[in-house]
């Protein structure tokens with residue numbers, strides 16, 4: 001009798017726990033849905049560092065320039081040709097669904113009209129106005145999601161224990177440091193209440209522990225201001241919603257459910273007149289496709305000039321993205337990570353219902369493309385954005401073997417896209433793959 005009682009209570013409690021985690025997961029999934037589907041975002045590093053064209057904040061931290069000389073750039077930051085609506089239109093036409101702009105980088109210069117700090121572009125530069133506000137409005141008008149980059153460390157703030165500038169250290173004066181953290185909370189309250197961003201892109205957490213930043217409390221507070229705000233991984237203490245690999249393109253699929261690769265077009269985040277090492281549109285599109293294949297997003301960076309104009313090379317890249325994403329929309333936004341390596345020698349994705357396999361070809365195949373280990377029947381194959389129907393044939397299938405035959409798809413020369421050609425393969429059901437090592441007749 002007693003045993004029954006224990007068993008029933010145990011079952012009851014575990015079902016409560018399962019329902020609770022399930023509910024948490026599904027609200028988490030709901031919150032992350034737009035991000036998961038967005039695939040492409042544009043990162044904007046805009047700040048006084050564009051005046052001399054030097055590394056954002058790091059140039060004084062690393063002593064490539066003195067702090068005072070770095071700050072002299074304030075005088076040259078005019079924003080005189082700033083056209084936030086045009087920025088938003090250009091971003092939208094690239095196929096991106098969200099943008100993330102540096103509200104404040106490690107140098108501490110706020111791009112909005114912060115009341116908590118004197119160091120703002122409104123007070124200290126000839127731009128003399130809030131630069132975040134009109135951009136947030138423009139993004140909203142274009143139906144794009146609004147992201148704000150915010151550096152939790154601030155190498156200008158008197159209460160921040162910057163290694164190369166102030167003598168005091170957190171350990172010797174934690175109270176003073178907490179004054180600084182309060183300041184972060186104040187600035188973030190301003191940002192949340194004024195702009196209600198959809199996403200916060202934190203940075204700079206590496207200089208302190210999560211407890212010192214009060215990351216948990218901060219996250220709770222941000223969610224109080226906006227329960228559906230998405231937070232990247234760099235808030236400290238593993239509290240973020242998604243991972244942010246940087247510059248290095250992942251080779252195998254990252255483990256996290258949600259992730260975003262942030263990437264520069266040349267070798268700099270901000271505008272640097274001397275850096276013309278741009279990746280070509282084709283190279284960048286291929287990186288984008290790699291992200292799609294591994295189920296992640298690409299956050300592609302631009303660095304506007306001090307007057308607010310966007311360098312021609314960046315405009316050209318965004319326009320090239322626009323051409324390709326517009327033509328291939330069906331194979332971008334409604335997809336999930338593709339099938340494992342080994343079946344096709346190209347990146348792939350799957351439609352949400354897992355019944356369409358998309359294959360991305362950045363090369364011309366000789367004679368025919370081969371798909372291995374596909375158990376499904378193929379109902380139809382076509383070239384995305386072009387419509388041409390393609391034939392296929394199955395070769396090498398043995399009646400006694402479980403190993404599927406090789407499916408050959410002939411691709412005529414005239415259907416290729418100049419950057420990446422996408423082949424859609426409609427299956428007779430959810431994708432079903434043979435993942436074993438082959439078979440001999442005796443084992444049948």
Ligand code: GLC
Nearest residue numbers: 045056058203204246262269
């Ligand atoms: C790094 C750098 C920073 C840059 C960021 C973008 O964290 O510190 O300068 O803004 O990457 O991902």
